[in-house]
Amino acid sequence: GAVSAFVLSQPSTAADRDHRLRVMLAAPNVPDHERQWHERFGVADVLGGYGMTEVNIPLYGERGKSKPGACGRAYADHFEVEIRDPETDEPVAQGEVGEIIVRPKTANAFMAGYYNLPDKTAEAWRNLWFHTGDAGRMDEEGYVTFIDRIKDCIRRRGENISALQLETEIARCPSIREVAAYAVPSELAGGEDEIMLAVVSELPEAAAASIANYAIAHLPRFMWPRFVVVRDALEKTGTGKVKKADLRARGVTPDTIDLSGHYR
Structure with missing residues (x-):
């Protein structure tokens, strides 16, 4: 743990x-x-x-x-x-x-x-x-x-994606110190999700490109994250768990980076 x-x-x-x-x-x-x-x-x-x-x-x-x-x-x-x-x-x-x-x-x-x-x-x-x-x-x-917690599973392209598994993978990405993966609604019909990451990085300016390159090299396509937001810290509960409900409620914000262009 x-x-x-x-x-x-x-x-x-x-x-x-x-x-x-x-x-x-x-x-x-x-x-x-x-x-x-x-x-x-x-x-x-x-x-x-x-x-x-x-x-x-x-x-x-x-x-x-x-x-x-x-x-x-x-x-x-x-x-x-x-x-x-x-x-x-x-x-x-x-x-x-x-x-x-x-x-x-x-x-x-x-x-x-x-x-x-x-x-x-x-x-x-x-x-x-x-x-x-x-x-x-x-x-x-x-x-x-x-x-994963059932409420934390991400449904995308017909797959149930474990946020925990994705976090474990992205944590191996160079410069990423901390990561939380969660779902945000897709703009497409069908009730599926987009994957969003909140990360703490030693190199904030390069975090998005680094994550996209790592995903392409190491993850199946359905697990590629769509959005990334870089934070100075991830807010946690008294037991040390990231407050994912707050992240989900916040959704896509103006400082969110869309990774779609990196996957072309």
């Missing part, structure tokens, strides 16, 4: 392997981060995990079994986890993206409900399952990979 990214962003030193750390948990467990923890710091096991205040930590990785990018499998003695269609609540096919839903097998494993918010509690608890609002997929071994 954020702590892992912060540590990995520090300059390498001779003390990188001068420790006794042998196992760690990172959520999300970004594949490139896991590789760096193994190679640079000599950590034997980097585990994924998934949890919410409401549902405890129902998914854990396993020591000795590397699954970069995955959260882990259900802690089966205490939880059931499934992937369902968020519209119909029907199970999705193995490997398909749906909503992560959870329920406990033991008493007092979950919250009892949202305090003084019975409607919100009823909305989350449907058909005997707690609906997390998170998109994910499950493989044949039961490992769940977190995709």
